[in-house]
């Protein structure tokens with residue numbers, strides 16, 4: 001494939017993100033160039049033509065920084081370097097140039113709530129005395145009880161187990177995630193200055209934007225005596241929680257906005273903030289990060305009414321904040337949507353990070369694989385027809401299922417280890433991609449893969465689907481190419497339709513129609529341009545989306 005010029009990335013386009021299709025790369029599992037079983041930057045470089053052919057506007061790279069991998073790289077030991085197992089800074093520059101040359105922007109992940117316990121600052125904190133400036137960059141406390149042997153509070157971490165861990169001199173430090181992920185103290189000016197430096201470091205290297213991990217964490221309100229977990233759980237007033245979604249966090253993002261705006265075009269940011277829908281716009285405001293993930297569709301069942309409400313509410317919210325909305329069905333933290341939709345509906349139970357409701361041991365409940373994929377394709381074609389930006393996760397363009405049967409000995413996710421018998425963790429959506437039908441690691445690399453690929457992955461490989469009519473890969477390619485026309489304006493109109501059907505009209509005579517019901521329905525008038533599955537004559541079958549053009 002020929003590479004295109006940088007002219008595709010005009011510097012004066014400050015709005016490129018508003019309706020972008022962003023493809024998430026989980027670097028360790030994307031492509032491995034050197035055969036050590038771990039995906040790397042050279043692997044990404046080698047797949048730039050594939051990404052260009054897919055038709056995405058940007059990639060978001062999950063962390064590739066030096067890390068002990070206690071949490072898949074979200075335990076960062078050095079924010080301004082590349083893990084030697086993944087590559088070098090020179091290779092990073094080469095990768096950015098190759099992606100930009102292909103007309104693809106680059107978003108990197110910033111993890112500001114916590115570092116790795118290997119980070120030089122945490123090591124300095126451990127070596128220093130209680131009360132020292134080194135400890136003040138993190139959140140250290142004395143324990144309770146006469147000898148301080150009880151944690152300062154009984155809080156449970158996001159991955160299960162306690163949130164406080166004791167260090168040899170008797171003090172305790174806070175970690176809302178794994179114990180290898182100590183939380184920073186964001187009241188500390190050194191911490192703030194260091195993250196500004198990190199944002200400039202990557203911006204100077206040509207990075208176009210940032211995905212902000214746990215954006216609703218960072219600032220905490222910890223008085224002298226800490227509330228109990230039960231007291232915290234009882235708090236319902238927005239903004240009153242001592243650990244999450246504090247109003248003060250927006251001061252940090254206002255400060256970062258100044259850094260983003262030092263660049264042309266301004267660097268963009270998207271908040272990963274698991275907050276209630278009404279609290280989301282502030283993260284997405286133009287004075288703050290500019291955009292925020294909206295996980296509402298990801299948490300919904302395949303259900304017309306749920307989708308209708310979520311789409312309408314989020315378009316209204318984003319109009320109010322001036323941002324564009326975001327849509328996402330899959331990422332590295334949740335069960336892949338081809339499998340989610342193959343399981344019984346969850347009826348409102350939420351998808352918690354690290355707590356998958358799925359498939360104990362891969363057998364219960366039994367998944368209807370064919371139905372799951374059919375619905376996933378319909379849902380994705382609907383999503384790609386909506387205004388706003390669409391975040392796609394590597395492998396969903398192949399219709400990959402969640403891999404449920406990874407043996408315990410090969411699992412890596414701390415959520416698995418911290419919740420024995422309760423939570424199988426997130427490894428099942430992080431299995432290395434199949435690029436070819438055959439071969440050790442199915443073309444992921446010249447040798448093995450760091451997580452085992454299941455039987456049947458080869459048949460879903462890029463090689464197997466490339467050019468195959470009706471394949472999921474060709475569906476994504478066709479939809480992403482057409483989307484450039486369809487996203488001319490950020491508006492949509494609802495067209496009257498049966499209760500189980502959503503019918504949206506977009507500018508330019510485009511119509512997006514999804515049948516969530518169990519019976520085929522008549523197709524509206526117009527030229528059928530693309531469908532997520534075969535039609536039944538002039539009928540739109542169950543669990544199918546059609547893009548129709550009337551002019």
Ligand code: NOJ
Pocket residue numbers: 071074111177213214272332333
């Ligand atoms: C959200 C990330 O997406 C997830 O993978 C990670 O475990 C937590 N934040 C902690 O950094």
Ligand code: CA
Pocket residue numbers: 032033034035036037038039040085
């Ligand atoms: Ca490698």
